[in-house]
Amino acid sequence: xxxxxxxxxxxxxxxxxxxxxxxxxxxxxxxxxxxxxxxxxxxxxxxxxxxxxxxxxxxxxxxxxxxxxxxxxxxxxxxxxxxxxxxxxxxxxxxxxxxxxxxxxxxxxxxxxxxxxxxxxxxxxxxxxxxxxxxxxxxxxxxxxxxxxxxxxxxxxxxxxxxxxxxxxxxxxxxxxxxxxxxxxxxxxxxxxxxxxxxxxxxxxxxxxxxxxxxxxxxxxxxxxxxxxxxxxxxxxxxxxxxxxxxxxxxxxxxxxxxxxxxxxxxxxxxxxxxxxxxxxxxxxxxxxxxxxxxxxxxxxxxxxxxxxxxxxxxxxxxxxxxxxxxxxxxxxxxxxxxxxxx
Numbered sequence: 001x002x003x004x005x006x007x008x009x010x011x012x013x014x015x016x017x018x019x020x021x022x023x024x025x026x027x028x029x030x031x032x033x034x035x036x037x038x039x040x041x042x043x044x045x046x047x048x049x050x051x052x053x054x055x056x057x058x059x060x061x062x063x064x065x066x067x068x069x070x071x072x073x074x075x076x077x078x079x080x081x082x083x084x085x086x087x088x089x090x091x092x093x094x095x096x097x098x099x100x101x102x103x104x105x106x107x108x109x110x111x112x113x114x115x116x117x118x119x120x121x122x123x124x125x126x127x128x129x130x131x132x133x134x135x136x137x138x139x140x141x142x143x144x145x146x147x148x149x150x151x152x153x154x155x156x157x158x159x160x161x162x163x164x165x166x167x168x169x170x171x172x173x174x175x176x177x178x179x180x181x182x183x184x185x186x187x188x189x190x191x192x193x194x195x196x197x198x199x200x201x202x203x204x205x206x207x208x209x210x211x212x213x214x215x216x217x218x219x220x221x222x223x224x225x226x227x228x229x230x231x232x233x234x235x236x237x238x239x240x241x242x243x244x245x246x247x248x249x250x251x252x253x254x255x256x257x258x259x260x261x262x263x264x265x266x267x268x269x270x271x272x273x274x275x276x277x278x279x280x281x282x283x284x285x286x287x288x289x290x291x292x293x294x295x296x297x298x299x300x301x302x303x304x305x306x307x308x309x310x311x312x313x314x315x316x317x318x319x320x321x322x323x324x325x326x327x328x329x330x331x332x333x334x335x336x337x338x339x340x341x342x343x
Contacts, residue, residue: 043072060094070097082112093122105132114174124151143168163189180208184215191219210238221249224256236266245270247277254281258290268294272301283309287321296328
């Protein structure tokens with residue numbers, strides 16, 4: 001995914017949204033990508049939002065190679081714009097460079113709470129135990145004290161510390177950023193964020209789960225039945241892209257065949273990909289008027305493996321199920337006959 005940054009300045013929730021996209025967007029490698037030296041120069045001299053910030057984001061994805069940019073990124077830790085400090089603090093942690101402990105420790109006293117948060121988490125990720133963390137751990141901010149205690153190696157796990165931040169409205173977006181970096185370990189708290197009744201949090205959580213990928217497949221599929229129709233639509237797009245949806249999600253997918261059209265189509269596609277484990281639940285759904293249409297389409301696409309179950313259903317005493325099973329069976333047989341003629 002490529003992110004285009006305009007020259008518009010951001011503030012408030014917009015900054016958090018931008019940081020999430022900048023820090024977590026995955027960019028496929030391309031032959032024309034800028035070199036590390038070119039990116040470093042952009043960080044040093046480029047326009048903040050249009051050039052320097054995207055360059056820092058790109059460097060975070062370059063792994064060991066990107067560590068050469070750490071001094072240039074560390075220089076941004078004192079930038080006058082909060083969003084730049086947020087990105088720089090996060091990226092230093094993502095690079096895992098231990099040579100800028102002092103600069104990160106300075107950020108523990110930043111005037112912006114979210115910068116202090118990312119600084120503490122970055123120090124923990126790198127495995128540094130700055131003395132400045134002691135003051136934060138003993139401070140009066142309950143969330144940051146928990147994060148600092150984790151960074152110092154005492155008290156909660158990182159997931160528990162990030163969960164504390166997730167419960168804090170002002171740090172919620174930043175906690176989602178860090179939880180995504182935890183991969184499979186971050187799925188459970190992100191699933192909790194997905195169900196929060198807020199305007200932006202569910203969509204950010206769902207995006208993070210989608211980028212985590214396979215370990216979060218069940219939670220993404222579960223979002224097809226989310227209370228917010230917009231989230232159901234976004235989940236449908238992610239589910240439609242799954243190449244190997246989990247068989248244990250069949251019941252949720254079959255229930256989703258009665259949802260909005262995009263959800264129905266995505267659920268059908270996933271059920272077809274699952275194949276045999278989905279056949280019996282799909283056949284049963286033929287008896288439900290709300291799910292019949294897409295259940296029938298899925299069974300037709302599954303084809304021959306569904307024939308035996310459909311023949312059993314065709315003998316059912318439930319007239320609706322019997323009739324729909326017969327018509328579905330007939331269509332599969334016709335498709336098979338046409339396929340033979342073409343061979």
